[in-house]
Amino acid sequence: MLKNSFSKDPMNRLSSWVGDDCCQWVGVKCDNVTGNVIKLNLRQNPSSNDVCFSESSMVSSGLSPTFIELKFLRYLNLAGNDFNGSKIPEFIGSMRHLRHLDLSRGGFAGPVPPQLGNLTHLKFLDLHVPFLCNGFGGLYTQSLGWASGLSKLRFLDMGSCIMSEAHDTFQVLLDLSYTGIYGELPGWLWNISRFQTLQVSGNQLTGSLPQHIVCDGCNLWLLDLHNNSLTGSIPHWLSHLETINVIILSANKLSGAVFEGENASSLLTGKNVLNVLDLDDNMLSGEIQVGDVYPDASLKILSLRGNNFTGPIRSQLCQFRSLRVLELAQNSLTGQIPHCLGSIQFDSDAGGLISQTGVEIAEIIKGIMETVAGNGAHSLIDLSSNHLVGTIPEELTNISKLEGLNLSNNHLTGVIPAKIGNLKMLESLDLSNNQISGIIPQSLSAIPWIVSLNLSNNNLHGPIPTGNQLQTLIDPSIYAGNPGLCGPPLPKKCRNVPPSTIEDEEDEDDKRERMWFYAIIMFGVGTGFWVVVGTLVIKKSWRDAYFRFVEKTAVKIHQQFKSGIRSTGVKKEIVYELSVYKYCPW
Structure with missing residues (x-):
């Protein structure tokens, strides 16, 4: 039984x-x-x-x-x-x-x-x-x-x-992951019209991907070849598969400009139904060009860590409204961080196909690299280890569901946004090794879930905020390399700076802008005053004309006032004397 x-x-x-x-x-x-x-x-x-x-x-x-x-x-x-x-x-x-x-x-x-x-x-x-x-x-x-x-x-x-x-x-299998296979990929592997998934990750495969295949009626929606030793470029036909949802080619030796030429108009657009594009740890180069993105583009995970991409982070990436992971770390990207990233919600609850595939991706959060299921990935922006300049966009504090933000190892200046505390779901924040100045906003202590923080090697000054979750982060290395910082957990004590008097929500840029505003107003008033008075002092003919005009106007007003009283029948003697004195003897 x-x-x-x-x-x-x-x-x-x-x-x-x-x-x-x-x-x-x-x-x-x-x-x-x-x-x-x-x-x-x-x-x-x-x-x-x-x-x-x-x-x-x-x-x-x-x-x-x-x-x-x-x-x-x-x-x-x-x-x-x-x-x-x-x-x-x-x-x-x-x-x-x-x-x-x-x-x-x-x-x-x-x-x-x-x-x-x-x-x-x-x-x-x-x-x-x-x-x-x-x-x-x-x-x-x-x-x-x-x-x-x-x-x-x-x-x-x-x-x-x-x-x-x-x-x-290779004649029949769809999942050959970690099976000890080695050697070059045979050409007949790519007769994929009968398969929906092809996973050959974690082996010792060499050679390159075919530049041309025949795929009549192809329904392939998952291609996972990560962690092999594949070389060559990413072929154009891959960007034209209408059914492809998941592409994972990370940890290989692929090279070439993947987002230029024909691929630029297909891989990063809404023409396909791509959910996951993971090209981490290769030798890919060129700029990250984005084609015309369709309104229903479904890309959720874009991971290009550890390549040789150059150029700016283009604002067209913000058109992928479903993004939950943006990994562009360890490249050679330049320019400023697009402000429009703050308009994407980076919702970690966004499900979709990746919740059904069993796909695994590598992510670095809380300072540790983890391999997680695609549907378990944190909502994350990682732009670390590039050549980015400018300030941290205030708009990033609008992404209320963001769980990880890493902008370390760049050339960022300015201050930490005062509203950083709006990121209530944030677990990890790394702004280390930049040139950020100003104080640490007190609102940082209002983030309830933060467990990993790194602000080291910047130009921050003033007292370190206390309270709530920050009380548990007692490692001094979090704030190391900022000579102007004081207070626990650093050994340097703060002098004559009562914590209660710190202006938490006002950074130095706001104060500087206010001072310039008042100075411009005062300059304008002074300039206007001396343009009028200075002219009257210097030009005698203008001065005489001005006082004649004032005297005539006063007389006219007096006459109109007297006639108005007569019309009301009020018998009252009014003594009105007008004297115009010219005090200036010249």
């Missing part, structure tokens, strides 16, 4: 497996007409895709031969349970109605049975083995000829399975 093949069931998942009506058991589904069992789902969800199984996993010494009695089974999922290094049994190859088979993260070891090639209706096959499961020796195969008959297969994951001796590897 199937239940008895599991020696441990910590979560009592099989507690409902009693009685004769198996269609009512948890994890079992039957055909509504025939009553045959067509689905068995005992998947144990892990805390991470990197783990094999957990304390809540069921334990078995191997798949029971009683499985073969489920002749009409279409769906079998045993992922994440502990099968103690047992082999995948050959009899699974006789369950010919199977369309979905998932034995991943199950602690299986030994050869992949070629009898799996008998499952001609199979559309989904997942045998991937996380590294932590390889204590059992892992799965391996010396040939993939058995897969040539799986004509309906649309998803195949054999990640970390050992197949270094399999010479026919």
Whole structure:
């Protein structure tokens, strides 16, 4: 009996497996007409895709031969349970109605049975083995000829399975990540019209990507070749795939100007449905040119770290309204930071396709490089280690959902924006190694989640703000290289600067602008006064004409005033004397 093949069931998942009506058991589904069992789902969800199984996993010494009695089974999922290094049994190859088979993260070891090639209706096959499961020796195969008959297969994951001796590897596989494959990419790999995903990352592949392919009816939406030794340029045809959602070519040796010429009008536009473009750690060059961006452009992750890109950060990038990660660090970019970046929300909750792909990207946040799932990426702007100049745009403080901001190792001047505290979701802020001056705004202490801060090697001065989350950041190196700073956690004490009197929301630029405003007003008033008075003093003819005009006007007003009183019938004597004295003797 199937239940008895599991020696441990910590979560009592099989507690409902009693009685004769198996269609009512948890994890079992039957055909509504025939009553045959067509689905068995005992998947144990892990805390991470990197783990094999957990304390809540069921334990078995191997798949029971009683499985073969489920002749009409279409769906079998045993992922994440502990099968103690047992082999995948050959009899699974006789369950010919199977369309979905998932034995991943199950602690299986030994050869992949070629009898799996008998499952001609199979559309989904997942045998991937996380590294932590390889204590059992892992799965391996010396040939993939058995897969040539799986004509309906649309998803195949054999990640970390050992197949270094399999010479026919590339003919059928979609996921060959970390399998020990080496050598040049064969040309026939790119007959991709039948595949939707192609993942060959983490191997020792060399050679270049083909400059031309035939892709009639191609539905490829994920291409992941990262962490190999590929050379050459990124071909133009890649930017013309209408279905491509994810392109990850990072950690190779690719070169050339990827965003110039034909690619400039396609890769960074809304003509395709690209969600992720990761070209980190290559030798790509040229300017980052952006074509005409469509209003519905869906780009969410743009990662170009560690290349040789030059020129400015173009404001056209701000047209990608769905961006959540902008990684342009470690290049040779020049010019100023576009103010329009503040109009993008960088919403980390923006889901989309990357939440379904299992794509992993590398990001540096909190000063540490992490590999995270695409849907787990922090909302991030990283422009560090370039040649950027100018000030930090005040508009960046409008990005309320930003979680990481790194502008370090540039040539930025000016002050830290007074409203930096508006970035309520910020976890990491690095402004180190610039030429930023002024005080540290008190509003910085209002950011509740900040756990990584680096303001070192600038020209900051004044007391270090205290309170709230800043109280937990006690490493003096955060503020090192700023001789004008004082107060905890630095040993230098502040003198005659009561913390309560610090003008937190007013930086030195505001004060300077106010002083210039008042000076201009005073200059204007003084100039106007002396233009009139000075002229009267110097020109006697103008002075006489001016006083005659004043005397005539006064007389006219007096006459009109007297006639107005007579018309009201009021009998009253008014003595009105007008004397005009010319005090100046010249």
